[in-house]
Amino acid sequence: MRRCVALLACVCAAGCSFDQSASDGAPQSSGPTTTAGDGDGDGDGDCPDAVVARMTINGVPVALDGDGGCVSSVDGDAYTHLMVGDTMSLSADGSCAQSGSLSVRWQLSPPDATQTTLVPGTDAFDVTAFSARADREYIVTLTASDAAGNSAACTAFAYRTVGFTQLPGGDVGNEVRDVAVGADGLWIAAPTGAFRALLADLDDVIAGDRSRDVYETVDRLFGGANPGLEMGAAHFEPGPAPRVWFGAHDQRGDVWSVRLPNGPVTARAFDTDDALGGTASVFDIGAGPAGGVELATELGVTVAADSEEFVGALVPEDVKVQAVAAAELVNWGGGKFLWNLAQPSIDIDLLNNGDNKILSLAVDGRGTLWVGTDGFGVLAVDAATGEVLAAYTEADGLASNSARAIVVEQTGASAGDVWVAGDTGISRFKADRQQWVELSVGAGLGTRVDLQGLAIDDQRGVFTLFGGGGQGLVYSRRP
Secondary structure, eight states: OHHHHHHHHHHBOGGGOBOGGGSSSSOOOSSOOEEOOOSSSSSSOOOSSSEEOOOEETTEEOOBOTTSOBOOSBTTBOSEEEETTOOEEEEOTTOEESSSEEEEEEEEESOSGGGGGOBSOTTOSEEEEOOOSTTOEEEEEEEEEETTSOEEEEEEEEEEEEOOEEEOOGGGOSOOOEEEEETTEEEEEETTEEEEEEHHHHHHHHTTOTTOOOOEEHHHHHOBOOOOSOEEEEEEEOSSSOEEEEEESSSOSEEEEEETTTOOEEEEEOOSTTTTSSOOOEEEEEEOBTBSEEEEETTEEEEETTSSOOEEEOSSTTOOEEEEEEOSSOEEEEESSEEETTSTTSOBOTTSSSOOOEEEEEEOTTSEEEEEEBSSOEEEEETTTOOEEEEEOGGGTOSOSBOOEEEEOOSSTTTTOEEEEETTEEEEEETTTTEEEEESGGGTTTTOOOEEEEEEEOSSSSOEEEEEETTEEEEEEOO
16 A cells, blocks of 8 residues: 555645646636535535535545644545446535535646546536556545635545556466456467366465466367367356357367367268358357357358257358357457358358458347458447447547457446457447447556456456467456
8 A cells, every 4th residue: 555655645645735746737617517516414504615626426424633624545545446338436525615506626646647538528517437557556636616716626536547467377378369257267279279267266366376287178178178289269158057168270170069068069960961061260258149159160150059060051051150249139250251041142241341250249138230240340230130230440449350259248337338359459339428449568467468268257346358369378357
């Protein structure tokens, strides 16, 4: 906590007055104004002083000291901790003036780009902000003024940001192609094999025990078939009899599944005559249209509704499919085109260029299919019809126009937020702002910005995002 206290000392003096050297000017009253309020809460509309500044952070009022000023921190720590990109709300509720109109002014320090995320404006009574920088400690000052020139300020250590942290690779090595979360485990597809790390063991690593190698190959854990090397896809299948699946990036004609909790690992052929009819690389594994799983391969899509036998090529023969996703009414496949897997003979050319280069698909809870492409950014598509709703590129805030993996937050305060892995970092679509945020080196990824897989753990009460790519594994956990 010593660093927190030192930071506050830079901006807080007696009574927590704001160091104007960190601001961009004196309080202004050119924006919307608020009439005098009831400062002491007795309902008679009076105000205990000429002007009073009071601040609420994410619904928590900043405490008052014995002299009626603001308590600048909570035992030297921030009032709230947030994940990079999470929204912080600020309110001047309780601020008042004895006479005339009341104007307010917000200021964030340090003076990075976070100040520009304040909306609807620095002079609004209620504002929100977010930061894309990891491990930042933000001091917020609210200055309230009346028309007579009287003013008061409240300064507080408002929030600290938590970004991404690198995980040690252990036996997995330095390259990860895909990740999945389920049954208390992180499942990893890598060139070195198929692995599991228990989430509880990863908690220990996250807590500081980085000497532990928590990754074990699935055949060593569960017995049975050895998936071998060159794993490229991982998928967790929930349900009363959960399984985890792995597919290879070379042409083997098998996928591997582990029936949980005890296994063993079983190899299942998908290249039979009534399915694909040939060996193929597996690029993605997703939920099937009527249960079970479906595989996206270089020869099309095949389905095992019973999670046992694969049948039927769901797109024209020998069509390379990179991604699959299940919506409420339609299952989708993507490659050169987008395909409704119930009508696979129809090529949906989302970009009208004859080569969509679709790499990833995901569906949110609002009926939007998110489509990640290789070089053309991300598209929001109606998951029922395939109609393009919006198109986004680096010009809109994406970290990269290459969108290799997409996951969606389905629950919690940030439900609807979309996370995209690319070759230069992670992009986050904030549903509350309808805005993309680039999360890269400054968000804590360091050198691990070349990402290929993403997975969300939101079943244990703490949201954690895992990512894997060309330099290994990363994670970020919401405080």
